[in-house]
Amino acid sequence: xxxxxxxxxxxxxxxxxxxxxxxxxxxxxxxxxxxxxxxxxxxxxxxxxxxxxxxxxxxxxxxxxxxxxxxxxxxxxxxxxxxxxxxxxxxxxxxxxxxxxxxxxxxxxxxxxxxxxxxxxxxxxxxxxxxxxxxxxxxxxxxxxxxxxxxxxxxxxxxxxxxxxxxxxxxxxxxxxxxxxxxxxxxxxxxxxxxxxxxxxxxxxxxxxxxxxxxxxxxxxxxxxxxxxxxxxxxxxxxxxxxxxxxxxxxxxxxxxxxxxxxxxxxxxxxxxxxxxxxxxxxxxxxxxxxxxxxxxxxxxxxxxxxxxxxxxxxxxxxxxxxxxxxxxxxxxxxxxxxxxxxxx
Amino acid sequence: xxxxxxxxxxxxxxxxxxxxxxxxxxxxxxxxxxxxxxxxxxxxxxxxxxxxxxxxxxxxxxxxxxxxxxxxxxxxxxxxxxxxxxxxxxxxxxxxxxxxxxxxxxxxxxxxxxxxxxxxxxxxxxxxxxxxxxxxxxxxxxxxxxxxxxxxxxxxxxxxxxxxxxxxxxxxxxxxxxxxxxxxxxxxxxxxxxxxxxxxxxxxxxxxxxxxxxxxxxxxxxxxxxxxxxxxxxxxxxxxxxxxxxxxxxxxxxxxxxxxxxxxxxxxxxxxxxxxxxxxxxxxxxxxxxxxxxxxxxxxxxxxxxxxxxxxxxxxxxxxxxxxxxxxxxxxxx
Numbered sequence: 001x002x003x004x005x006x007x008x009x010x011x012x013x014x015x016x017x018x019x020x021x022x023x024x025x026x027x028x029x030x031x032x033x034x035x036x037x038x039x040x041x042x043x044x045x046x047x048x049x050x051x052x053x054x055x056x057x058x059x060x061x062x063x064x065x066x067x068x069x070x071x072x073x074x075x076x077x078x079x080x081x082x083x084x085x086x087x088x089x090x091x092x093x094x095x096x097x098x099x100x101x102x103x104x105x106x107x108x109x110x111x112x113x114x115x116x117x118x119x120x121x122x123x124x125x126x127x128x129x130x131x132x133x134x135x136x137x138x139x140x141x142x143x144x145x146x147x148x149x150x151x152x153x154x155x156x157x158x159x160x161x162x163x164x165x166x167x168x169x170x171x172x173x174x175x176x177x178x179x180x181x182x183x184x185x186x187x188x189x190x191x192x193x194x195x196x197x198x199x200x201x202x203x204x205x206x207x208x209x210x211x212x213x214x215x216x217x218x219x220x221x222x223x224x225x226x227x228x229x230x231x232x233x234x235x236x237x238x239x240x241x242x243x244x245x246x247x248x249x250x251x252x253x254x255x256x257x258x259x260x261x262x263x264x265x266x267x268x269x270x271x272x273x274x275x276x277x278x279x280x281x282x283x284x285x286x287x288x289x290x291x292x293x294x295x296x297x298x299x300x301x302x303x304x305x306x307x308x309x310x311x312x313x314x315x316x317x318x319x320x321x322x323x324x325x326x327x328x329x330x331x332x333x334x335x336x337x338x339x340x341x342x343x344x345x
Numbered sequence: 346x347x348x349x350x351x352x353x354x355x356x357x358x359x360x361x362x363x364x365x366x367x368x369x370x371x372x373x374x375x376x377x378x379x380x381x382x383x384x385x386x387x388x389x390x391x392x393x394x395x396x397x398x399x400x401x402x403x404x405x406x407x408x409x410x411x412x413x414x415x416x417x418x419x420x421x422x423x424x425x426x427x428x429x430x431x432x433x434x435x436x437x438x439x440x441x442x443x444x445x446x447x448x449x450x451x452x453x454x455x456x457x458x459x460x461x462x463x464x465x466x467x468x469x470x471x472x473x474x475x476x477x478x479x480x481x482x483x484x485x486x487x488x489x490x491x492x493x494x495x496x497x498x499x500x501x502x503x504x505x506x507x508x509x510x511x512x513x514x515x516x517x518x519x520x521x522x523x524x525x526x527x528x529x530x531x532x533x534x535x536x537x538x539x540x541x542x543x544x545x546x547x548x549x550x551x552x553x554x555x556x557x558x559x560x561x562x563x564x565x566x567x568x569x570x571x572x573x574x575x576x577x578x579x580x581x582x583x584x585x586x587x588x589x590x591x592x593x594x595x596x597x598x599x600x601x602x603x604x605x606x607x608x609x610x611x612x613x614x615x616x617x618x619x620x621x622x623x624x625x626x627x628x629x630x631x632x633x634x635x636x637x638x639x640x641x642x643x644x645x646x647x648x649x650x651x652x653x654x655x656x657x658x659x660x661x662x663x664x665x666x667x668x669x670x671x672x673x674x675x676x677x678x679x
């Protein structure tokens with residue numbers, strides 16, 4: 001049964017490496033994640049966390065030397081009669097993949113606004129997308145649809161004639177979002193969609209996205225390093241570090257009570273706009289090189305709560321004792337356990 | 346006790362950039378980009394002034410004018426009360442020793458053909474900062490320790506490519522410190538760094554300011570400005586539109602644009618509040634043909650008729666606090 005709240009995309013134990021053999025770098029290591037219909041999932045991480053690689057893997061956009069080493073990505077489409085077989089994305093054939101991409105899942109990548117063709121007008125590019133996936137539409141219907149899409153993202157339709165360089169960064173990004181919405185996908189994956197934009201434009205676009213989600217009911221995987229943004233707009237947040245998922249909880253839980261020391265450190269890295277002015281520490285050290293990860297927990301060198309077992313064993317992603325909410329954390333000494341004076345395991 | 350003399354002061358700075366080439370240039374009517382318009386700014390010793398604005402606000406150009414990487418179209422720049430000459434490299438050498446710059450991109454501001462040690466020893470030698478009886482190398486190592494790249498001896502022979510973004514930025518800061526400057530101008534020094542590295546760099550800047558240097562911190566991120574600056578100056582479309590103590594500007598903004606900036610910034614502590622509606626028109630003011638009157642008026646939710654025709658001055662609201670907004674025209678203390 002599909003519908004709001006049911007699973008839309010199930011990423012299970014996904015592993016992606018760059019290169020092969022002894023020098024391969026594991027960019028994504030055993031990541032499992034679920035996105036439900038209409039849900040806004042935030043994926044937070046810094047450079048080297050693997051978040052962008054994950055997005056590319058899920059949409060089959062990886063290029064050599066990236067290789068999927070294991071795992072599955074299962075998509076649950078919605079059919080008119082409510083019955084449809086789940087789809088294994090990683091093994092889709094070319095034709096099915098083409099339908100999957102854009103009709104079911106659309107992607108807006110980093111610096112997408114620079115992905116627009118500089119020698120084509122906005123109208124040409126929008127109608128191109130529409131025509132590619134809906135070949136039956138007449139030319140004037142395509143243009144009408146393009147108009148409608150632009151208005152949906154808050155760009156006035158008279159900008160259809162414009163070329164990318166005549167538009168501001170914010171408008172180009174909105175145009176990319178319009179293209180992503182063209183076929184009413186069930187899921188939009190966005191990788192740092194507002195990073196290059198001003199704070200004011202960012203806020204406008206995020207509010208528009210929230211409105212569009214309410215109207216069309218699509219799910220969103222929002223990938224960014226800006227955890228403070230995710231706290232505001234995501235329902236669920238997954239935190240990645242060194243290719244692994246280290247925490248997975250609702251935005252509320254992450255804000256109120258982060259379990260993983262890295263998440264807590266990240267939260268403390270954003271100076272607040274209100275409240276007392278105090279010196280903040282952030283997280284000492286730097287994200288690790290994926291080439292020579294030591295055994296044990298990858299966050300160990302930067303962790304203030306580390307103990308002996310952290311160096312020898314790698315913590316798996318599991319639930320918290322006594323917690324039924326479904327939140328997960330990969331840590332032997334979670335902050336919550338520390339709070340309660342217990343050992344987590 | 347008299348107020349300290351500002352170490353660096355800009356008075357009525359203007360910077361216009363010519364746009365392309367056109368027939369109009371023959372009749373002296375070239376269109377120009379009004380990048381910075383009538384900006385005056387004073388930096389007191391040991392203080393941190395944050396210049397906050399979006400792209401196109403003129404903040405980077407202002408920084409370049411204050412560091413003399415750009416010569417103004419008009420206006421004066423003084424260092425410790427003395428006018429800074431317009432001249433070339435040689436006459437500016439004394440100025441450069443006292444006013445140093447840290448740039449945004451640590452991958453571009455260091456020369457990958459040279460070691461960390463080279464980057465530091467060069468300014469030490471050029472500006473004669475090697476202590477008598479000491480060596481440039483040991484002075485460089487001391488600088489690395491100062492910026493947290495310890496032990497300095499381990500980093501001195503590395504190349505930039507062997508360092509992370511945060512480490513490179515520390516090298517850039519060490520290089521700026523080499524001349525023992527009175528002022529450091531930092532343009533978005535942490536924007537290119539991973540989030541978890543940013544605070545450490547900002548804390549480093551704060552400690553440098555405590556040691557006596559003044560800092561001009563240019564950024565689009567008002568939260569980090571509030572975090573460690575003493576004064577916040579807000580720019581919009583080439584003009585300074587609000588200034589005051591950092592905490593006051595951040596908690597009680599008086600200019601509608603500052604309010605918009607603060608409302609737009611991500612703030613998890615206020616995520617349950619409904620945000621104010623964003624400004625009506627998305628595009629910022631054109632700098633080639635800026636709007637008449639107040640440059641913000643096309644986007645301002647509180648625009649009045651006078652705003653469309655007359656440009657507001659920076660009206661004083663309180664001591665050390667101004668806002669260039671007609672809403673505050675009659676609040677000047679008499």
